[in-house]
Amino acid sequence: MNLLETLRSPSVQTPNWRGQWARIWLQPSVFSAQRFLIGLAMMDSTGLCDFRLITGTEKFGCIYGDAGRDLVDQIITQARQALATAREHHTPVDARTLPPGVTIDPVGMVADRSPTQALETALVEAEIPMEPRPELVKAPRFKSRPADEVVAEVLDSIRLRMKLDANTLIRQDHFGDEKHTGMVNLVRPHAAGMVVSGWYANSQRVQLEFLLAANMVESYMAHHKKTGEAAVFLLAPTVEDGLSAKQSQEIDDALDQIDYHLRSRNLRSAVRNRVDDLAGDVAEWAKL
C-alpha cells in the first residue's frame, strides 16, 4: 500500500456531475423556531438541477390539526411549483422564489453521475448494518420433584454403573428395628451412606435435608457399630433447571457452609447437579 502511488494513479471513475446540495425547510409558524425538513435540492453553478419534496403530510396533521395540514399542503404545492419552474429554466433559487415559510439551506459539495442520481443516493444511502436477532429463549421455570423420585433416579443410575455390585450396596428395604433408619439407602460392611434429594428452590430446605441426612447416617453407623467413612450424596438443581441466579447462589453458599462442618466430623459429602456425576461419586466411595 502506497498512498502517493494511489494519488498518482488514474481515477477509477470520476463522477460526471459536480455541484452543491441543499436542504429545504418548512417553518409553519413564524412565531416558533420549529422547522421541518421537507426536501432536498441539487444545484450547480448556474442554477437548480433537480429536487425532491415530501409527498405525505399526515404527520403535520398530528401537530397542527386538519386545518394546519391543509395549509402545509398548500405551501408545499406552491414550493413544488416554484422549484419546478426554477429547474425548467435552470435558474438559482432563493427565499424570494419560494413561498413564505420555506427556505433553502445549501450544505456542501456533491458529486455523482447526474443530479437525479445524486438525489436518489442521498435519499437511500443511510446505512444501518443489521446483526442477527438473538433467539429469545424463555427461561425454564423450576419444577419441584418428589424426593422419592429423585432418590430412585440416582439409585437406578448407580445400578447401571456398578452392575451386580450395586445389589450389595443399595439398601431400599429395612425391616424390624431398622425401619426408623429407613432413609439410609447405602450400606457397606463398615460404613453407611445416603442419597438424598436437594431438589428444592429454598436454600434453607436444602440445608435442612442435608443435615437431617447426615444425622441419620451417623445414628445408623453408631447403632450398627460401623467405624468407616459415613457419606451423604445430595442432588441439587441449578439455574439451568429453572432456579434464579440468586437462589442458586444461596444454595451453593448454604451447602459450602455445611460441607466444612461435615468434613470436620469425618463425614464425606458430595453435592452434584447431575445424576450421573452423583452416581460416580457413590461408586468411588463404595470402592474404598
Next chain:
Amino acid sequence: MPATVRLGKISDSYLRYIGPLGEQIQAHLGENRTTHVASVCMDPDQPMVPGRSVVKFFHLSDKGWLNEYAAWTMAQILGVRVPPKAALLVGSRSDITDGHGPELKQATKHVSTPLVLWCTSAMEPHRNIQTALGRSWESSVLKTEAGRRIAAMDGWLGNCDRIASNLLWWASESGALMAIDHEKAAFNQDWTLKTPEHLDEPSADGTPARVRTHLIDHIQHARKSNDKKTRQAASGMANAISALSKHHPDAWKAFREDLAVAAGNNFGPAARDRLLSFLDYRVTEDSINRRLGLVI
C-alpha cells in the same frame, strides 16, 4: 476473510459533504477538529456505491492514519467489533473546495503536502457508553467477552485513548460494543521519529508503569481494592485478557507483512522497523504478563 480497507482518491470517492459530526450523529464520538460526516465510497467490492461515513483528516506524514488502519484491520482479525467499512482516501489541497465543509476547509488551509482522509461507516443508532452502562462502564464492559477482547487489543497496540467516547454502545437488539478511534496507538508516541517506549510496563529498577491502557488500568486499580471480591474479580479479568492475548501472535503473523509494506512505503524503512519492533515485542508472553501485572 476479514474486510479490507478501501484505497481511493478524494476526487472520485468523496461524493457528498453531509455536515458536522454533532449535527448528524447524536454524540461527538471519536472526533478530532476535522471530523465530519460525508458520503464516501468505502466498499472495495462496490467502488461506486457510497455510504454514510465519519471522516477524519490527517497529513500524509502523520502516523495517525496508519495507526487507524492498523488497528481497524487487526480488530477484524481479532474479532473486535469495529465499524464494518473503512477507506483511506488520498488527495491534494486542490481537491478540497468550500463545499467540503468548514472542517476540511479550515484544516487544509495551509497544507501543501498530500492529504489523507480516514473514513469509517457512520454507525447509527448508538448511545454514549456512559449513558448506556453508567459511570462505572469499565466494569460492565470488562464483564463481557467483547469488552475483554477490546482490552486485550488495546493492551497490545498500546492504545491509551479508550475513553468513554471511543467506545460506542451500538443500540442493536442486544446492545453491542464497538471500538472506534485508534489514532493514539503506541501510547501516542511518534514512531516515525523514535522507537516507542513500552510505557505500561514497570521498569527494571521497579519504577511503576507511567501510562496504562484505559481498561487494563481499571483492572490494576481494582486489584489494589480493599474488597476481596473486587480483587478476585480483577485477577480473573486479568487472566482472561491474558488468555485472549495468547491468540495475538497468530493474528500478528497474518497481518505483519501488510503492515510492514504500508509503513515502509509511506514512512520509510526506519519508521517501519520502529513500529514493527514495538508490536513484535508487545505480542510476546513476557510483555503481556508484564503489562497485566501477572509476573513482575
